Amino acid sequence: MPNIFVEELVHTPIEKQVIEIVERKGIGHPDSLADGMAEAMSRELSREYIRRFGAVLHHNTDETQIVAGRSNPQFGGGEVIEPIYVLLVGRATKFFNGEYIPTDKIALKAARDYIRQHMQNLDPELDVVFNVRLGEGSTDLQDVFRRKSGNVALANDTSFGIGFAPLSETERLVFNVERRIYEEFRKKNPAIGEDVKVMGLREKDRISLTIAAAFVDRYVANIKEYDAIKEELENFVKEISSEYTEREVEVFVNTADDYETGCVYLTVTGTSAENGDDGSVGRGNRCNGLITPGRPMSMEASSGKNPINHVGKIYNLLANQIAARIAEEVEGVEEVYVRILSQIGKPINEPKALSVQVIPKSGYDISKLERPARDIAEEMIANVGKITDMVIEGKVRTF
Amino acid sequence: MPNIFVEELVHTPIEKQVIEIVERKGIGHPDSLADGMAEAMSRELSREYIRRFGAVLHHNTDETQIVAGRSNPQFGGGEVIEPIYVLLVGRATKFFNGEYIPTDKIALKAARDYIRQHMQNLDPELDVVFNVRLGEGSTDLQDVFRRKSGNVALANDTSFGIGFAPLSETERLVFNVERRIYEEFRKKNPAIGEDVKVMGLREKDRISLTIAAAFVDRYVANIKEYDAIKEELENFVKEISSEYTEREVEVFVNTADDYETGCVYLTVTGTSAENGDDGSVGRGNRCNGLITPGRPMSMEASSGKNPINHVGKIYNLLANQIAARIAEEVEGVEEVYVRILSQIGKPINEPKALSVQVIPKSGYDISKLERPARDIAEEMIANVGKITDMVIEGKVRTF
Amino acid sequence: MPNIFVEELVHTPIEKQVIEIVERKGIGHPDSLADGMAEAMSRELSREYIRRFGAVLHHNTDETQIVAGRSNPQFGGGEVIEPIYVLLVGRATKFFNGEYIPTDKIALKAARDYIRQHMQNLDPELDVVFNVRLGEGSTDLQDVFRRKSGNVALANDTSFGIGFAPLSETERLVFNVERRIYEEFRKKNPAIGEDVKVMGLREKDRISLTIAAAFVDRYVANIKEYDAIKEELENFVKEISSEYTEREVEVFVNTADDYETGCVYLTVTGTSAENGDDGSVGRGNRCNGLITPGRPMSMEASSGKNPINHVGKIYNLLANQIAARIAEEVEGVEEVYVRILSQIGKPINEPKALSVQVIPKSGYDISKLERPARDIAEEMIANVGKITDMVIEGKVRTF
């Protein structure tokens, strides 16, 4: 493929830069909730389209907006005063081949089920008011047949995707700290909500983790208990940190707490969306699960875009997978950056440009790495359809 | 200030990288419209708060959502079938010091006026349906007095801002091509709408500009005229390109046009929001006006955030200004990257870390550049309040 | 009480008029659904206010609007394509005595539960999208204390209530036909939905009942079965009719059906709100369960108004109860009409005027009936507070 460029990048590797900033917004953060519902909607629509027509029809549900509610948290259990308002936005094919598809209901159900499955203390029936505004999308019958007979979809836009590998130590740390609070600590300690934001700052070899963790009021009797759990959480994070780095790690939890005025990070439902924090699709984590201002990033929201021809989704996912494989399989790669640029109307397996930038490990020469890197890229772009399948099966992270 | 770090960045300068991707979404792009309305709302709220109370009260209007309408464009003039739906979202202080503030009306008026001023053919009364959901924000009386007596606001969150300078040739080119289509070409040729997206790809020394420009149907009689104007636009872009680069520039306008089926990029109002393209705040251009995946970027939406204590806005604007001054005033700087990290609850002129990364021009040594760079950074962080003023006066770009 | 007027009404009694028109909209009619949800909201708010504060605070939830959905009914089972949209509208006291009350959630839950309890095949989670717009109402602390110490509430408005008794034969017939289809026939035959409208026309001694009954598609295999059930329903109505009248009764079910084109009254959920029929509070049955254009009626929506001081509700319910008791207890009353007019700001047990109009049976003189009629009216207006209790306990019909 002539459009694949592999080049050496001369660049201070991330680990050797003095300052590194990494952020992860947890599952219950308003932006992540928007991402999660958007992706769930797209996934369920895709499945329903396949069930009915054997192919995914045109849709994009990547514009969900969360308008925060109002709550009155209290130690021992407060209440949500005004429900969160969620506007499910996007386009979907509502009529195809003589048949109506109940897209709004599918979207609504997907969003509600998502909340139910991921949020312990947020009742999607009473704490949330949903509204749906799915515009009419349209799918060309021809196009679906073409795809069914094995042809590749055409890029919906001129856009690009970006990925890199491997994750730096701080990146791995930040990512895993949130994941393990969600999956381990929270399971044992229900006082921790799903809205956990982890901000990592590495200054040379000192890492500080600033964690904002929403507490759930009904599981906390008073400020003393609150403080005890906070300490527990700090200790948990410190402990697991050593599994990811040998650098010194400082941990700060809920630094804005003011014990004197009693102003602490208490919620009724485990998410700040209950009281003043709005959320949008595509404003939080990139599809590798992180916000990494020191790395190239795409502005495209991966969540909710259709997995058939929306290059803003597919190329971001693909670029990360290509980068990951190169970093893993090609000996001598210190860091690798992949960018893929589409051309509207061209088959998605024929990008306008696919750039692979490599920082070789010391002692390795780019000329040796070029061929295997290119091979991996070439193979993966040829099989870009696998991304679609993985997305529909829910096997790939988008935020 | 101890938290300012200046370091040398070893890095292939952007101009020497093989591949460079740069994008700008024009004024009429749905994401830009959302940004523009969000910022207008915040600006007008700020002014009204000052008028009434002598200080800007707490607010954030950075979550506006545009749900696309439906239109039926026709050569010679078609019509909007279903209006665009705009949900103005955010928080604002609605009651302060015994007085109610009509925040919803102010927001509504700001958004409508913004459309009126920036969009030639989009009627904010009939082509757009507005809804407002501004939650109750609250401002502490104490806090306002404190600020009025000269103290600095406290950071609202743990977040960061990012900036760099100077713009690369391709970046300047992409930016100016959109700006001059909007301000020069469109003025002479009303057939060009405000929704112009410019995607720049530099492969070594060849630049290609892929431009998606919405045409306004009433000013185009037929497909022949459409084609003629398209050619005119291509020529215009080619001509002005030479002012920004000596590299070879290819220009592609509306590449998805299909003359045979008559499927061309025609709109009634000059924006694709009229027919199927939704828009969100913070998903388009960064505050330097560009999307630059090869550069560090922040995910924070600058538009609509309050200019008093929202570091997601202030630090992004400030980082860009610091970078620009260093690039301009310090001799020997090839490229400079600035990142500022806040700490929730701390004065915004005392960031947790301010990192300045410099790629020196060949022949210059970082040790010589460090001091002047640090001085500029120090001076500007000390005067961070100027950013607030510039924002309220509308003197600073946020997208 | 000086404001009670009892007079003889010279009037052709309803049974002797040549033409009589009577209508009843069943439980599942969109207007009735709106009434039912509105009343459920008020009832649950009242109960919650009592639970928290020992008194019902100010609220009115009598403006719910149902926007119809879209469906694709099919013999054997079709589907709802676009959910019904329900806007719950009104005012409620959201903050009282230092405490926030989650009025929106209470209203939402009440409306959802109402649907769940009354509609067999309408899923309030997926077939309906709810939105809440309860404005801020306010309750004066003083006022609540005053009422708690036994004082009577003050009329909220200058308005009136109207009632009459007894029901005519046709009225009883129409009322009971709907009730028994809902409670008997539907239980045995799930193919009949809750949206059953009965229109009765009496021309002298011939009564025709025109019934529009929504069928539920999943319980009807084909048009033959549809026709068979329709015949069954007709027979059922004819049979029970003889319990209410000796007049000749003709029954017409779903007269707009067109078997040739297959256009019959089939629904997915049992209500026409699923496909094109909007509904509003106060546009259907009066609080005696009927629409009776030959009788005096009030335009006030009884459903959803607060049962404490909203005379538009209380006086309509009271007027009907006074009329019923007079008709039942006072010998010689052929027909009785009661009207009560309030004066804003005056205690509700002191109406501006209470008019009792009696048509005596032949052989009876108004002078004999006046005293007992007045006594009943006087006693009941003195105990107007009982209406409030009955409403909160759900013991009184409002539509």
Place this chain on the structure above:
Amino acid sequence: MPNIFVEELVHTPIEKQVIEIVERKGIGHPDSLADGMAEAMSRELSREYIRRFGAVLHHNTDETQIVAGRSNPQFGGGEVIEPIYVLLVGRATKFFNGEYIPTDKIALKAARDYIRQHMQNLDPELDVVFNVRLGEGSTDLQDVFRRKSGNVALANDTSFGIGFAPLSETERLVFNVERRIYEEFRKKNPAIGEDVKVMGLREKDRISLTIAAAFVDRYVANIKEYDAIKEELENFVKEISSEYTEREVEVFVNTADDYETGCVYLTVTGTSAENGDDGSVGRGNRCNGLITPGRPMSMEASSGKNPINHVGKIYNLLANQIAARIAEEVEGVEEVYVRILSQIGKPINEPKALSVQVIPKSGYDISKLERPARDIAEEMIANVGKITDMVIEGKVRTF
């Protein structure tokens, strides 16, 4: 026509009844505003359909809901704090004969223009937020052709219309008092808003008019001026009353005012919808402009229904016109009541029943009146299409 029944009604004529209650909600009352916008929408849609297709297509816009705003009125001029929210609801044919019709825009424009034309101080751009939910209605091409070739529309439903004539003295009085406050007094005295509710109570020969009139704050300097204007208004009403009745008339304006607490009926915009009073179509005046609980009334909202085949609108308007002509043209008619019952699917000029009930003047015999009354009814039902024209031309009152 066999279905026309003329009968004598034995009935105390309204003027001889002891108690009479009559109400009129003025132009600016929230329910009237809803009616006015609903009718304006239908009228403009009808005109546009005619312009495009030569015939009115299917639509109904009779479900508009007004959700009250929030205001802070002040002597000398206060402000609207939260705009009024108006949900325009109904169905309309959006696609016909290969052409899209921008129904939402037409509806939006009609509603806005209506406000602009009828409300002096209510800004439809800033004091009101509009939303549109017009479902998809459908019109059969066949049906339109059929009608164009002179055939009569088929009744959309089994429903009825009701009318009576002449108006009683109290009815004329109440009607004209509101009309002349709106058209005369308000023009000279801008302090009076459009939201004027007149409640008339006649007890034998004493009439009391209780008037609730919204004052517009910017035109009233203080409570003294308020009181002076109130007195002026009272005097105006007393004066003009003598033109309509020789009975004694008492006038009460804004009886709930409390000068001590300063709680008077002051508004910013002239309507109570600005602060807490919601409004709905069909809950206010009947199509004769009055609410008359002592007279037969229909529950159907006339405003907003389509004027082609919606018998709930057409038959109400027609019944009133028939009654008016009989009362005027047939000698010896004291009172006349007309009811028309439709049959779904039958031509609207062939009602199932048309009942004319006459109370003859003393000395006149029903047998003499029957023939001319029947002739008028017969002629007018035959020309029912004229109602449609008058509605579209805006020549007929619907509330």
